[in-house]
Amino acid sequence: DDWRASGEKLLGEALAQAQAQGVAAESALRCDPGLRVCDLILQEASSAAVGLIVMGTHGRRGFSRLTLGSDAELVLRESPVPVLLVRQPEAQAPA
Numbered sequence: 223d224d225w226r227a228s229g230e231k232l233l234g235e236a237l238a239q240a241q242a243q244g245v246a247a248e249s250a251l252r253c254d255p256g257l258r259v260c261d262l263i264l265q266e267a268s269s270a271a272v273g274l275i276v277m278g279t280h281g282r283r284g285f286s287r288l289t290l291g292s293d294a295e296l297v298l299r300e301s302p303v304p305v306l307l308v309r310q311p312e313a314q315a316p317a
Contacts, residue, residue, distance in 0.1 A: 226253060260296040267303055276306045 233249040240247040250270065252262045267275055279294040298305045 226251070229253075258293065258296075260293040260300070263293070263297050264300055264302075267301060272303055274304050274306060275301055276308065279307045279309055 229251050233251055237247055237249045250266055252266055254262055257265075263275060263277070266272070275297060277294055277297060279292070294307055298307065
């Protein structure tokens with residue numbers, strides 16, 4: 223329940239931010255413990271006939287970037303529609 227509540231809050235904030243910038247956007251929260259996140263995203267993209275998938279990524283660099291299997295990478299490879307990956311801002315070092 224905590225995960226669902228956090229997800230609903232995050233999606234609501236992201237949707238409001240997109241709409242405030244004039245972007246026509248919709249969101250959907252899906253949970254299925256039997257499926258990987260990437261599979262749920264791809265299912266939703268196909269069934270809802272979306273035009274673009276926007277998702278966050280950790281923005282890893284170097285060797286960790288070469289590691290295969292992340293949800294973002296799998297969605298990017300398999301998506302039937304364009305995917306926009308948004309890198310998470312790096313934490314600021316204390317001054």
